[in-house]
Amino acid sequence: MVMTVIKSLITKVVRGFSFVKAGERIEEIKTITADEARRLKVNIQMGVGKLNIAGGSKEWMDGTFLYRENKLVPLLSYTLQDDQGIISLQQKSNSLKRRGGSEWDLNLTNELPVELQIETGASSSSLDLSGTQIKKVDIQTGVGNLELDLSGDWQESFQVNLECGVGDTTIHLPEGIGVRIETAQGLGKIKADGLTYHGDSLVNKAYGDSEVTIDIDANMGVGGLTFKSG
Template identity: 40%
Template sequence: MMMKKIIQLGVAGMSAALLLTGCQFVQAGDTKSEKEFVERDKADSLTVDIELGIGQLNVSKGTDDWFEGEFKYDHSKLKPVVDYNLKGNQGHLHISQERKKFNFGFGKENHTRWDLQLNENIPTELDIDTGVSDSDINLSGMTLEDLDIDTGVGDVTIDLSGDWKESFNVSIDSGVGDTTIYIPKEIGVKLSADKGVGEITVKDLIVKDDHTYVNKAYEDGADVVMEIDADLGVGDIVVTMK
């Protein structure tokens, strides 16, 4: 996919009531700031969907609850919406923006910034979808079961380093912008890259063919494997071990 559809981002509805245990709201000038969190419950796994149409996105581990987030924005239509519900033993967390359709009517300068922290210990299926956004996604040390990252316009850094305990798949679909991916040495990694317009730089990996790269651990038959499927649009990509 060469270009992302960034004109409209779907915001899925949630049937259950909002289960938030804390919200702090302050306003400084025209920029608003909110802090929200989702408390731990009996869930033994999570699905997390993050949808950011415009702004800076930072995602990392770092909370004992299921989620903590600090949101800054300067337009009411960019207000964050955090929904959580529990179905059986699986928790479902959805983070999006107030507006239903994306447009460029928020002025030339945008101050939206999301700093999100997730729990590192609970098995998580994570889906991140951005429109116009520079993103820093540091997932090192988390417990992922599946990862899907879909970006529109902007640069993205994805840190997947660390000693993972279970195998999982990663899907990365980028539109326009440079992509940097850090991969682990400790487990097997297989990267399949469908490159659009731009250069790909792969460091310390074994080239299998024009689209496939593996690390030494994968070549040696590692028990735990991360398989990355990258569909790249316009921009350069750098993949390196960390």
């Protein structure tokens, strides 16, 4: 059974009215309402702009989207397949130059396990996943900085895969939970205060002692990679 449940609310501009001019800035709120799903898979593709993600949504996901009228339009869809809800969000561009970018502020539910897949082009991303129930994270970036917050009291182990092109990446790590990191560094430096080498991997003090482990595989291009604990 496939079911689509999308609730949208435009807060500042109502589409179709004559006062909306081409190229004008639009703020739009979209919500994926909670249903009988027991787990979520979230796929996000953003070409140009700024992406912010955090937890705390009372639904499966809600987001505020800023973009230019008829340019870089966010396309959001949801399907329920068995017990898995699948959220797809991508950026449609009707402009070859794609000037001005856009900004997406998203909140995910803290109530369901989430597999998160993100692909960005020329974008800056701030992802605060503390408090969510992440099962797996796959992030691929082109050009832009990435800040990923993995701090928090995680109850289950999970894998993080990073493929970063050009830009600086900062990852905040939890205390009291084991972390193991494998890196392939291109042109840039790694700052890993509080981490030590265990074979070819970087690990924190809790690695090997805690029941929960976060495994991070980070492949970097051009830019710095910084790990911060606490």
